[in-house]
Amino acid sequence: MLGAGITGLVSASILLVQGAHRVLLIDEYPQVGGNHLDWSVGEYTFDVGSLIFQDDSPLLRHFPEILPRYVPIEPSWSKINPQGTVTRYPFSLREDFLAAGLWECLRLLGSALLARVAHRRMRNARDFARRWIGTRMLRRSGLENYMERFCGLPAERIDLSFAQKRMLWIAENAKPGRVIRSGLAALCREEPSPPTNQQLARPPEGFGELYAPAVAALEERGAQFMLGAKPRRVARTSTGFTVDVGDRVVSSTRLVSTIPVDSIRELCGLDTKKHLPTVTLITLFFSFAGRRGFDDSILYNFSHEGAWKRLTVYSDFYGLRNDREYFAVEVISGTRVATAEQAEYDFRRHVVNNGLFLGDLVAEGHHVLTNAYPVYSGGAGERAAKAIAQLREWGVESFGRQGAFEYQPTARVSTIHAEEALAAGASAD
Numbered sequence: 001m002l003g004a005g006i007t008g009l010v011s012a013s014i015l016l017v018q019g020a021h022r023v024l025l026i027d028e029y030p031q032v033g034g035n036h037l038d039w040s041v042g043e044y045t046f047d048v049g050s051l052i053f054q055d056d057s058p059l060l061r062h063f064p065e066i067l068p069r070y071v072p073i074e075p076s077w078s079k080i081n082p083q084g085t086v087t088r089y090p091f092s093l094r095e096d097f098l099a100a101g102l103w104e105c106l107r108l109l110g111s112a113l114l115a116r117v118a119h120r121r122m123r124n125a126r127d128f129a130r131r132w133i134g135t136r137m138l139r140r141s142g143l144e145n146y147m148e149r150f151c152g153l154p155a156e157r158i159d160l161s162f163a164q165k166r167m168l169w170i171a172e173n174a175k176p177g178r179v180i181r182s183g184l185a186a187l188c189r190e191e192p193s194p195p196t197n198q199q200l201a202r203p204p205e206g207f208g209e210l211y212a213p214a215v216a217a218l219e220e221r222g223a224q225f226m227l228g229a230k231p232r233r234v235a236r237t238s239t240g241f242t243v244d245v246g247d248r249v250v251s252s253t254r255l256v257s258t259i260p261v262d263s264i265r266e267l268c269g270l271d272t273k274k275h276l277p278t279v280t281l282i283t284l285f286f287s288f289a290g291r292r293g294f295d296d297s298i299l300y301n302f303s304h305e306g307a308w309k310r311l312t313v314y315s316d317f318y319g320l321r322n323d324r325e326y327f328a329v330e331v332i333s334g335t336r337v338a339t340a341e342q343a344e345y346d347f348r349r350h351v352v353n354n355g356l357f358l359g360d361l362v363a364e365g366h367h368v369l370t371n372a373y374p375v376y377s378g379g380a381g382e383r384a385a386k387a388i389a390q391l392r393e394w395g396v397e398s399f400g401r402q403g404a405f406e407y408q409p410t411a412r413v414s415t416i417h418a419e420e421a422l423a424a425g426a427s428a429d
Contacts, residue, residue, distance in 0.1 A: 285366060
């Protein structure tokens with residue numbers, strides 16, 4: 001198996017249950033977990049990105065040993081909107097709509113009604129969002145800005161297929177009945193319902209501490225790990241495959257890949273002239289003492305300015321260090337910024353202009369992650385599907401966030417997709 005991220009670990013567990021006598025997981029990272037990465041400096045430990053788990057996740061069916069390692073948390077989410085106000089995420093009817101005043105509310109409603117009639121033909125993610133909430137609300141809410149920050153591309157360059165898969169919440173919340181209920185709740189100042197499951201974070205020591213019991217459990221069941229090993233070539237044989245890993249060649253009757261589609265195709269010697277676009281994620285790490293300007297542990301940027309898309313305050317989960325808060329900021333390398341230095345400058349300027357993090361803000365470091373997640377642009381989804389079908393014909397089973405070129409936002413989703421993929425494979429056998 002190529003890849004020892006969440007999909008790889010779950011897949012190994014499933015294959016062993018299905019009767020595999022030996023499963024070998026090969027990963028060029030020196031640790032398991034894939035892009036579940038942490039970064040430490042002194043007493044601070046940050047995530048690369050923002051990762052929150054739940055105690056009812058199907059991941060725990062495969063690895064119940066890791067549950068005691070999690071830290072129970074009570075995160076809350078908010079956003080800074082284009083008006084410079086910190087409001088509820090993803091949308092506050094009272095603050096994002098009613099606060100505009102009667103005349104502007106009428107114009108927003110008129111724009112939304114017009115969009116239902118005038119924008120039935122949708123070509124991209126911007127058209128999809130505009131169809132359901134109108135051009136005026138798309139601009140006022142900052143949703144168009146956030147779409148660009150998420151993919152690193154203007155919304156009109158993001159494929160419609162992405163919106164139809166990952167933005168259906170817009171259509172659901174734009175239904176008349178839902179809008180009326182939300183409006184009544186806003187007028188009555190009702191708070192959103194709390195989650196029914198327990199929210200969890202990795203242990204303060206990092207993801208290595210979290211996934212160590214899963215590795216031990218898999219090894220006891222017959223799995224082996226080859227970490228820090230970069231595959232160089234995959235070849236077919238009369239009985240299956242060989243994988244060239246440095247000074248060692250590994251033989252296998254079955255090959256499962258959870259690494260990026262382009263990477264496995266290159267290893268197999270298949271055509272990769274037109275690469276599939278992926279996001280490069282810059283994560284900035286800060287410590288802070290002063291007035292941060294908001295109460296929630298996770299803050300999204302929906303404003304018209306600033307390249308950063310989300311920040312997570314880890315000291316809300318693990319406590320202060322040296323009497324200082326610490327947090328990570330996610331920025332997509334793209335049209336606004338290209339380097340960590342540019343991202344830091346842009347972030348500092350933006351938060352100061354909005355009255356956030358007033359005090360001693362210290363940059364502790366940064367991490368740049370390539371192939372963080374897929375970008376659906378220029379028909380990439382369709383090209384990925386053809387590439388995966390070609391790999392399947394070649395005998396390689398490719399799935400997961402990277403292996404299926406599919407944005408999977410949580411370990412829950414990755415687990416479910418792995419279960420479905422291998423269940424289909426087992427029934428085909």
